[in-house]
Amino acid sequence: MKQNRASAGDTILRLLTFLMAVGVVGLIIWVGWEMFSSAKESINAFGWSFVTNRVWDPVKQNFGALPFIYGTIVTSLIALVVAGPIGLGVAIFLNEMAPGKVRSLISFLVELLAAIPSVVYGLWGIFVLAPLLRDYVEPWLEKWFGFLPLFQGSAVGLGMLSGGLILAIMILPTIAAISREVMAAVPDSQREAALALGATKWEMVRVAVLAYAKSGILGGVMLGLGRALGETMAVTMVIGNRPDILPSLFAPAYSMAAVIANEFTEATYNLYLSSLVEIGLILFGITLVLNAFARLLVWSVARGPKGGHLV
Amino acid sequence: MSSRLRKYRNALMLGIFTLCTLLALIPLFGVLGYVVKNGISALNLEFFTSLPQPMGVAGGGMANAIVGTLILIAIAGVLGIPTGILAAIYLTEYDRVSWLSTLVRFTTDVLTGIPSIIIGIVVYTTLVMKTGNFSAFAGGVALAIIMVPLVIRSTEEMLKLVPQTIREAGYALGIPRWRTILRIVLPTAAKGILTGAMLAVARAAGETAPLLFTALGNQYWAHSLNEPIAALPLQIYQYATSPYKDWHRQAWAGSLVLIFLVIILSFVARLAFRNRKNF
Numbered sequence: 174m175k176q177n178r179a180s181a182g183d184t185i186l187r188l189l190t191f192l193m194a195v196g197v198v199g200l201i202i203w204v205g206w207e208m209f210s211s212a213k214e215s216i217n218a219f220g221w222s223f224v225t226n227r228v229w230d231p232v233k234q235n236f237g238a239l240p241f242i243y244g245t246i247v248t249s250l251i252a253l254v255v256a257g258p259i260g261l262g263v264a265i266f267l268n269e270m271a272p273g274k275v276r277s278l279i280s281f282l283v284e285l286l287a288a289i290p291s292v293v294y295g296l297w298g299i300f301v302l303a304p305l306l307r308d309y310v311e312p313w314l315e316k317w318f319g320f321l322p323l324f325q326g327s328a329v330g331l332g333m334l335s336g337g338l339i340l341a342i343m344i345l346p347t348i349a350a351i352s353r354e355v356m357a358a359v360p361d362s363q364r365e366a367a368l369a370l371g372a373t374k375w376e377m378v379r380v381a382v383l384a385y386a387k388s389g390i391l392g393g394v395m396l397g398l399g400r401a402l403g404e405t406m407a408v409t410m411v412i413g414n415r416p417d418i419l420p421s422l423f424a425p426a427y428s429m430a431a432v433i434a435n436e437f438t439e440a441t442y443n444l445y446l447s448s449l450v451e452i453g454l455i456l457f458g459i460t461l462v463l464n465a466f467a468r469l470l471v472w473s474v475a476r477g478p479k480g481g482h483l484v
Numbered sequence: 485m486s487s488r489l490r491k492y493r494n495a496l497m498l499g500i501f502t503l504c505t506l507l508a509l510i511p512l513f514g515v516l517g518y519v520v521k522n523g524i525s526a527l528n529l530e531f532f533t534s535l536p537q538p539m540g541v542a543g544g545g546m547a548n549a550i551v552g553t554l555i556l557i558a559i560a561g562v563l564g565i566p567t568g569i570l571a572a573i574y575l576t577e578y579d580r581v582s583w584l585s586t587l588v589r590f591t592t593d594v595l596t597g598i599p600s601i602i603i604g605i606v607v608y609t610t611l612v613m614k615t616g617n618f619s620a621f622a623g624g625v626a627l628a629i630i631m632v633p634l635v636i637r638s639t640e641e642m643l644k645l646v647p648q649t650i651r652e653a654g655y656a657l658g659i660p661r662w663r664t665i666l667r668i669v670l671p672t673a674a675k676g677i678l679t680g681a682m683l684a685v686a687r688a689a690g691e692t693a694p695l696l697f698t699a700l701g702n703q704y705w706a707h708s709l710n711e712p713i714a715a716l717p718l719q720i721y722q723y724a725t726s727p728y729k730d731w732h733r734q735a736w737a738g739s740l741v742l743i744f745l746v747i748i749l750s751f752v753a754r755l756a757f758r759n760r761k762n763f
Contacts, residue, residue, distance in 0.1 A: 186662040190574035262504025290690025292717045293739045296724045342511040373494035403599020405693035464597035
C-alpha cells in the first residue's frame with residue numbers, strides 16, 4: 174500500500190516535471206508556428222519580394238522589409254565593431270589581469286550595465302547621447318572623415334549612429350561575460366606552459382588563452398549580435414524611425430523590431446498586421462539560427478550541455 | 485624580435501585592456517548619473533500617489549504604473565517561477581544525460597536569446613486576439629515566458645550543487661524519491677533558487693517590448709486583470725517620446741524608480757547568494 178503511494182507520487186512528479194521540460198521545446202516550436210501562420214497572408218501576397226522591396230507604404234498596401242533589414246544590420250554592425258573589441262578587452266582584463274577585489278567590483282559593475290532596462294537606455298539616448306553626437310561627435314567625424322559617404326549629411330543626432338552606439342553599450346556586458354566564461358575554462362596548464370617558455374603576459378594571453386578559447390569567444394560575440402538584432406526599445410527611441418536606405422550613419426533609419434513596436438497596434442487591416450508579423454518571423458528565424466550556432470560554439474569550450482552523471 | 489620590443493608590446497596591450505575596461509564603465513556612470521540627477525529633481529510625493537495628468541497639464545504621477553508593474557511581475561512570477569523550477573527538477577533529478585534533456589537545455593539557452601518583442605507578438609496573436617482585448621493577464625503571460633528559461637537555468641545550477649549524499653540519505657531512510665526531492669533537495673537549495681527567481685523577476689520588471697501589445701498601458705487604474713494595465717516601462721516610453729517637457733521630467737523620475745526596483749531586486753538576490761555559495 175505504502176509502496177503504491179510512493180510510486181504514485183513519483184509518477185506524478187516525474188510526469189509534471191517532464192511536461193514542463195518538454196514544454197520549453199514545445200514553446201519555441203509554438204512561437205515559430207504561431208508567427209508563421211499569422212504571417213502567411215503576407216508571405217502569400219509578396220513572396221520573396223518582401224525582403225527585397227524597399228517601399229513600405231501601408232496606404233497603398235505595398236510592404237517591403239528591406240529598409241528595416243538594412244537599419245537592423247547597420248546598427249548591429251556598429252554595435253559589434255564597437256563592443257566586440259572592448260568587450261573582449263574587458264574580459265581579458267577581468268580574467269587575466271585584475272586582482273581579486275578589483276575583479277569582483279568591476280564584474281559587478283558590468284553586470285549592473287546589463288541590468289539597466291532598455292527603455293532607460295532609450296531615454297538617456299534621446300536626451301544625452303543623441304545631442305552629444307549631434308553637437309560634437311558627428312561634426313568632428315564629418316570634418317575628418319567626411320570624404321566617406323558614411324559620415325556625410327546633416328548631423329541630427331537621432332539616427333543609425335546613435336542606435337548603433339546604444340546597442341554597443343547594451344551588448345557589451347553579454348560579450349564580456351561570455352568571453353570571460355570561456356577564458357575561465359582554459360586550463361591553467363596552458364598558461365603555465367606559455368609562461369615557462371618565457372612568454373610575456375600578453376603573449377601568454379594570445380597564444381594560450383585566446384587561441385584556446387577563440388571559438389567560444391566567437392560564440393559570445395554572436396550572442397551579443399543576436400541581442401543587438403532583436404533589441405527593441407532603445408533603438409526605437411533613437412534611430413529616428415524613417416524607412417529610408419541612406420549610406421550616411423547620421424541619417425535616420427528604422428529597424429525591424431522598431432517598426433513592429435511602433436506600428437503593430439496601429440495596423441488597421443490584416444495584410445498590414447501580417448506583414449509586421451512576417452518581419453517578426455524573419456527576426457525570429459535569424460536570431461534562432463544565430464543563437465543556436467553561438468551556443469554550440471560556447472558549449473564546445475565551456476559548460477558543455479551541463480549534464481554530468483546522475484549517480 | 486628583441487626582448488625590449490616584446491616588453492613594450494606587452495605593456496601596450498595590457499594598457500589597452502585596462503583602457504577598455506575604463507571605457508566600458510563610462511556609459512554606466514553616465515546613465516546612472518543622469519537618471520539620478522534628473523530623476524531626483526522630478527520626484528515628489530505626488531509622483532507616487534497620483535494618476536498621470538492629461539497632455540499639457542503639469543503635475544500628476546505614476547502611481548498606477550508603479551502598481552501596474554508590481555501586478556504584472558506578480559502574475560509573471562506566479563506563472564513562470566513554478567514552471568521553471570519544475571522543468572529544472574526534471575533536468576537534474578530525473579534525467580540528466582539523455583538526448584532529451586540536452587535538447588531541453590539547448591532550447592532553454594536559445595530561448596533566452598529570442599527578442600522579447602517576438603514573445604509580445606505571439607501572445608498578441610493568441611491571447612489578445614482570442615479574448616478580444618489587451619489585458620494585464622496577457623502582459624503577465626508574456627513576462628512569464630521571458631522568465632521561464634532564466635529560472636530553469638539558475639534553478640538547475642542550484643540543484644546541481646546539492647550533494648548526491650543528501651539524496652542518498654533520503655533514500656536510505658526509505659523516503660520515496662518524490663518526497664526526497666520536494667522535502668529535502670528543494671529546501672536545501674531554496675535560497676539559491678529564490679535568488680535566481682528574483683533575478684528573473686528583476687529582468688521582467690524592466691521589460692517594455694513584450695508589454696506593448698499585451699498590457700498596452702493605461703492612464704487610469706485597472707480594475708481587473710482583464711483590462712489594459714499601466715506599467716512603468718511603458719509609461720517611461722510614452723513620456724520620453726512625447727514633446728512635453730513636464731513628461732520628460734516624469735520619464736526621468738520613472739526611470740529612477742524603475743532602476744531602483746530592478747537593482748534592489750537583483751542586489752538583494754546577489755547578497756543572499758553570496759552568503760550561501762556552498763552548502
